[in-house]
Amino acid sequence: MSLYQTYVISFIHLSDDRNRVFLDVIMGFRTFLFGLIVMAAPSLVFALEPLEAVQLNVENGIRVLEDPQYQDDSRRPEQQELLWEIMQQTYDFREFSRRVLGSHWYKFSTRQRDEFVKIFSEFLGKFYLGKLQDRYNGQKISFLSQQMVGSSRAVVEIEVSWKKLKIPLTLRVTNRSGQWKVYDLSALGINAVSNYRAQFKSILRKETPRQIIARLKKKIADLDGKS
Structure with a gap:
């Protein structure tokens, strides 16, 4: 599962008709990747093929979302903190x-x-895990195929059934210390890395690394203020 061109409404946001559709996919599915492809212990994932690791993580992540104790x-x-801890373990x-x-x-x-990696990942976690908790409603995921790209990278294809749509999603994974981790994902012809790179591009021309980090910290503070 996974979710992620020419538009920017604000820093790290999307608009435009095509991208609004994609944003919904992101909120429902890339959100999955940032929060759902989770939970397999490294010792268990070590011997798995990329597709098997993704499937195991997704299914375990769904169990966290569907656990009745977190319906209150x-x-x-507490549920979001658990998802965040898991997410850190399995996303590169x-x-x-x-x-x-x-x-x-x-x-x-x-x-x-x-510091950028730490703050950017914290922003992604706070933003997308909240959306995941709000929007997950039993979407079905089919695990289709994998293609190895060398010995330590692979492309995994899955499909998410959402309402009456079937959304094909592509995950790019890398093997880190024996554990397959997602580092990019794409849907509807748009991928996460390219999307965020485009949004950072104009800002990076005007601001220093220190200012970029400060901007992200403010975004996190804004999200905390809304929660």
């Missing part, structure tokens, strides 16, 4: 961040890179 709104923060935020920044990655010091 008072336990929503560093690789995703590096690809989003492109050549600008090298303008960040080592310390700034680490």
